[in-house]
Amino acid sequence: MSAVQQKSRARAFIVSLDALFLLLVVIYLVVPLIATLVFGLQGGKGLDVHSYQEIFTDKNFGQTLQLSLELALATTLLAVILVTPTVYWVQMRLPGVRIVLDILSLIPFAVPPIIMSLGLLEVYGSSNLLINVLSLGLVPILSNNPFNIVNTPQLLVCAYVIVALPYVYRPIDNSMRAINTTVLTEAAYSLGSGWWRTFLRIIMPNIWPGIISAALLTFSTVMGEFTLASLFGIFTFPIYLNEVGQSDAHKAASLAVLSFLLTLLCVLGIILLVRRRPGQQVEIAAAR
Amino acid sequence: MAYLAIENLAKYFGSVTAVDHVSLEIERGEFLTLLGPSGCGKTTILRMIAGFEIPSEGRILLEDEDITNRPANKRPMGMVFQSYALFPHMTAEQNIAFGMEIKRLPKEQVKRRCAELLELVGLADAGRRYPHQLSGGQQQRVALARALAIEPKVLLLDEPLSALDAKVRVNLRNEIRRIQQQLKMTAIYVTHDQEEALAISDRIAVMARGHIEQLDRPEEIYSNPHTVFAATFVGSSNQFHAIVESPAEGICRVGEMQLRVPPLRERRKGDRVLLVIRPEEVTLRNVEEMGANGSPGIDTNMLSGYIELRTFLGPFTRFLVRSSLGMLTADVHSQSARGYEVGQQVYAVFPASASQALLLDAAEAELVQMVDAERI
Numbered sequence: 047m048s049a050v051q052q053k054s055r056a057r058a059f060i061v062s063l064d065a066l067f068l069l070l071v072v073i074y075l076v077v078p079l080i081a082t083l084v085f086g087l088q089g090g091k092g093l094d095v096h097s098y099q100e101i102f103t104d105k106n107f108g109q110t111l112q113l114s115l116e117l118a119l120a121t122t123l124l125a126v127i128l129v130t131p132t133v134y135w136v137q138m139r140l141p142g143v144r145i146v147l148d149i150l151s152l153i154p155f156a157v158p159p160i161i162m163s164l165g166l167l168e169v170y171g172s173s174n175l176l177i178n179v180l181s182l183g184l185v186p187i188l189s190n191n192p193f194n195i196v197n198t199p200q201l202l203v204c205a206y207v208i209v210a211l212p213y214v215y216r217p218i219d220n221s222m223r224a225i226n227t228t229v230l231t232e233a234a235y236s237l238g239s240g241w242w243r244t245f246l247r248i249i250m251p252n253i254w255p256g257i258i259s260a261a262l263l264t265f266s267t268v269m270g271e272f273t274l275a276s277l278f279g280i281f282t283f284p285i286y287l288n289e290v291g292q293s294d295a296h297k298a299a300s301l302a303v304l305s306f307l308l309t310l311l312c313v314l315g316i317i318l319l320v321r322r323r324p325g326q327q328v329e330i331a332a333a334r
Numbered sequence: 335m336a337y338l339a340i341e342n343l344a345k346y347f348g349s350v351t352a353v354d355h356v357s358l359e360i361e362r363g364e365f366l367t368l369l370g371p372s373g374c375g376k377t378t379i380l381r382m383i384a385g386f387e388i389p390s391e392g393r394i395l396l397e398d399e400d401i402t403n404r405p406a407n408k409r410p411m412g413m414v415f416q417s418y419a420l421f422p423h424m425t426a427e428q429n430i431a432f433g434m435e436i437k438r439l440p441k442e443q444v445k446r447r448c449a450e451l452l453e454l455v456g457l458a459d460a461g462r463r464y465p466h467q468l469s470g471g472q473q474q475r476v477a478l479a480r481a482l483a484i485e486p487k488v489l490l491l492d493e494p495l496s497a498l499d500a501k502v503r504v505n506l507r508n509e510i511r512r513i514q515q516q517l518k519m520t521a522i523y524v525t526h527d528q529e530e531a532l533a534i535s536d537r538i539a540v541m542a543r544g545h546i547e548q549l550d551r552p553e554e555i556y557s558n559p560h561t562v563f564a565a566t567f568v569g570s571s572n573q574f575h576a577i578v579e580s581p582a583e584g585i586c587r588v589g590e591m592q593l594r595v596p597p598l599r600e601r602r603k604g605d606r607v608l609l610v611i612r613p614e615e616v617t618l619r620n621v622e623e624m625g626a627n628g629s630p631g632i633d634t635n636m637l638s639g640y641i642e643l644r645t646f647l648g649p650f651t652r653f654l655v656r657s658s659l660g661m662l663t664a665d666v667h668s669q670s671a672r673g674y675e676v677g678q679q680v681y682a683v684f685p686a687s688a689s690q691a692l693l694l695d696a697a698e699a700e701l702v703q704m705v706d707a708e709r710i
Contacts, residue, residue: 226417232386233419233477235406237433237484247432251423 079306086300097300106286107301111308114283117199118268121206122261125214128207130257133219134245137227151215154208163277166205171196202278206268213263221256222249262313269309335398337362337520338383338488343392345378352378354544355392360488363518365511369531370541371567371704376524377492383522384490385409396487412481416493418473420465426452426476427461433484451479454513471502478510482517489514489521495530507534528568532556540564542701557612558690562698565610565690572616572662574609575694578602586691588659593635594686607691608698615688616664618653618674619681633686637662641678644671655682 086097101107136143154162169177170189178186188195195201227249234244250257275282283305291298336359345353353375360366368376381387383394385406394402401409420429427448434444452458455475465473474494481489491510495503511534514521525531531538532552539549540563548555548564559565566573574593576586581598586609593609601607621638639657651671655662662682666674674680692698 225422226419229415229417229419230421232384232406233413233415233421234432235386236384236409236411236413236490237480238407238436239432240407243436248421252421 079303082299083303086296086303088296097294097297098304100294100297101301101304106281110281110283110286113199113281114269117203117206117282118265120203121210121268122264124203125207125210125264126218126257126261129211129214129260130218130250130253131245133215133222134227134249137222138231147215147219151212154211159209159273160277162205162208163274166201167196167278170201197279199280202275202280205274205278206264206271209271209274210264210267213267214260217256217259217263218253219256221253225249225252258316262316265312265316266309269305269312336360336395337364337397338522339393339395340379340383341393341395343379343382343394344390345375345382345387346390351544353382353389356544356546357392358539358546358549360520360522362520365514365521365523365534365536367523367525367531367535367538368541369525369528369538369568371526374541375544376526376541380490380492380522380524383488384411384413410484410487412484412486412489414474414477414481414489414491414494416496418465418470418477418497420473420477420480422465425462425464426457426468426479429465429476430480430483433480437484447483451483452476454482454516455479456509469502470498471506474498474506475509478513482513482519487520489519491521491523493525494523495525495527503530510534532568538568540567542567559610559692562608562610562692562694563701565608565692566702570613570663572609572611572613574611574659576607576609576691578605578607578691581605584686591637591659593689594633595689595691596687598691601691601693606694608694608702610690610692611684611688613652613663613665614650616662616666616682616684617670618655618664618666619683620673621679621681635684635686635689637682639680639682641674641676641680644674644676646671655680657682 087094133147136147169185173186173189187193193200195204230248230252231244234248239248270284271282272284272288276285287298287301287305290301338360340356340358342355342357343353344351344355356375356379358366358379368379370376378387382389385401385404385408389402392402393400396410420426421432424432430448430451431444434447439447448461449458452461455478457472457475457479460468460472460476465476468476478494494510495507498506507530510521510523513519523531523534532555535552537549538552538555540547540555542563548560550558550560555564555568559568565571574588576588576593578598578601579585579587579592581601581603584595584597586593586595586607588609595609598607618641619636637655637657637659639655639662641653642656642661643652643654645652645654646668647665649668650665651668653664653666653671653674655664664682
């Protein structure tokens with residue numbers, strides 16, 4: 047009897063410990079957010095929504111937000127479109143090259159943003175014979191009319207794709223390893239399917255969760271990226287946030303809350319988009 | 335000319351020879367099995383026929399047309415995989431329809447054929463289910479239907495039953511055979527399970543070390559193996575190392591004893607051979623009974639020994655007899671097995687015609703050892 051009692055008491059203790067840790071994590075995450083919200087609402091006397099009114103009438107708010115959303119979307123699309131077929135190709139045809147991709151995908155962590163931005167500006171900004179040859183003539187075309195890519199959001203997107211490489215490569219590579227890519231490909235081939243059809247209709251739907259998490263990570267990284275944008279001299283939302291913060295701390299706090307809610311909405315939107323496909327998660331889990 | 339012909343096919347992976355110049359001809363509607371231990375090259379041959387591996391040497395001809403270098407997706411082959419390889423995000427019906435959609439068949443036709451195929455494999459109600467909602471056996475049935483949907487000229491099956499439970503395995507193998515015969519489909523089946531191969535095939539190619547040891551009907555492979563490897567890999571058998579004493583009379587010496595075998599025209603005196611006797615050819619006799627009747631006759635071998643183990647296996651009972659030549663296995667009909675108990679002294683009797691004397695050279699001996707080690 048006492049043994050049973052002891053056991054149930056031990057279980058209750060563990061449960062309460064779980065709850066305690068959960069509570070601590072929630073406090074850690076939520077308290078700063080609530081504090082920011084409250085601080086933002088304390089602009090005048092007592093509680094007022096003055097700072098929010100100011101934000102919504104500021105045309106920089108809309109413009110920078112739109113630019114950042116566009117940059118995030120473009121980076122996400124470009125990164126996913128570049129990386130996914132590459133990982134598939136390497137897995138199927140060049141398994142020996144995987145180690146190179148593994149290392150390449152870690153390099154962005156090692157290169158500081160200042161080096162990367164200076165490097166990109168150097169490459170595209172000044173004419174250099176060696177680079178012209180190495181890039182097969184692509185760099186001079188992009189650097190001059192009509193593209194003039196230097197200091198444009200387009201070049202920033204390219205830089206962001208490099209920054210996002212680890213976030214895109216890892217989840218996609220992991221999900222491709224988790225499904226039986228080779229056998230599924232061979233099955234599709236034996237039914238008459240070619241490379242692209244196999245990739246789009248068989249492989250993509252089965253690594254969808256990996257692609258989504260890659261997209262989420264990239265999207266939120268770009269939405270909050272400050273250093274590269276500031277070095278490129280492009281007025282994005284995080285830079286606007288910083289600027290506002292230097293003149294009006296209450297408004298900046300409200301902006302931070304808004305940007306949090308916005309990113310949350312985007313992330314939830316993407317998750318809901320995935321959830322809508324019935325049975326998808328279960329099937330993939332079963333396939334593993 | 336054969337329907338599908340493999341000419342001098344070889345495949346090297348680095349310094350390893352996976353397939354060593356194999357030639358093979360398969361007739362239309364035939365069910366051929368490639369049987370052998372792992373690493374014997376059977377799957378590599380199948381994958382070269384499917385187009386997943388490019389042969390290092392040799393040609394593959396389908397209806398006299400050279401398809402050696404044709405890409406896998408342009409070959410009229412249907413493939414069934416060991417791991418089913420169903421597309422997890424598609425229902426059974428969508429899996430089956432995939433190949434037909436690529437062929438741009440009209441929608442109604444695809445739908446009708448899906449239903450027919452599901453009916454054929456006994457899953458008429460499962461069309462809407464996803465692979466994870468089906469059992470292993472059901473998944474493999476869907477995979478079979480999917481491969482048949484594109485009306486392939488040759489159906490390739492790569493150990494399709496290995497991942498299934500014993501009972502499902504037997505059921506599904508009968509189903510595969512029934513469907514193959516019903517559709518008169520040419521099929522190549524790869525397995526390491528000799529029982530499966532014997533049960534299902536028109537012909538079996540027993541393979542070892544990248545080449546075919548024997549290509550024959552199942553009955554012939556079983557009762558008249560040509561090599562030591564074929565004899566030991568297919569079915570269970572009693573084996574004695576022996577030396578030929580008189581080829582014309584069919585007498586071999588095993589240790590101190592002489593055993594009678596059929597006349598050995600192709601052997602010479604002093605050749606080392608392996609005597610192979612199937613357990614069901616061995617019968618048991620009571621010592622008292624034999625004492626009364628005398629010798630069993632000139633064409634019969636008789637070894638005295640003790641019953642060491644008696645295993646009831648339903649229709650027959652298996653006895654392990656410790657004889658002067660070592661252990662001997664005898665499979666006796668259970669009805670005739672009554673009265674024989676462990677510890678009893680008996681004679682193990684088998685006719686001369688039941689013993690095969692197969693030439694045992696060093697390479698063969700090594701091969702047999704290797705396979706035995708793998709089985710343990």
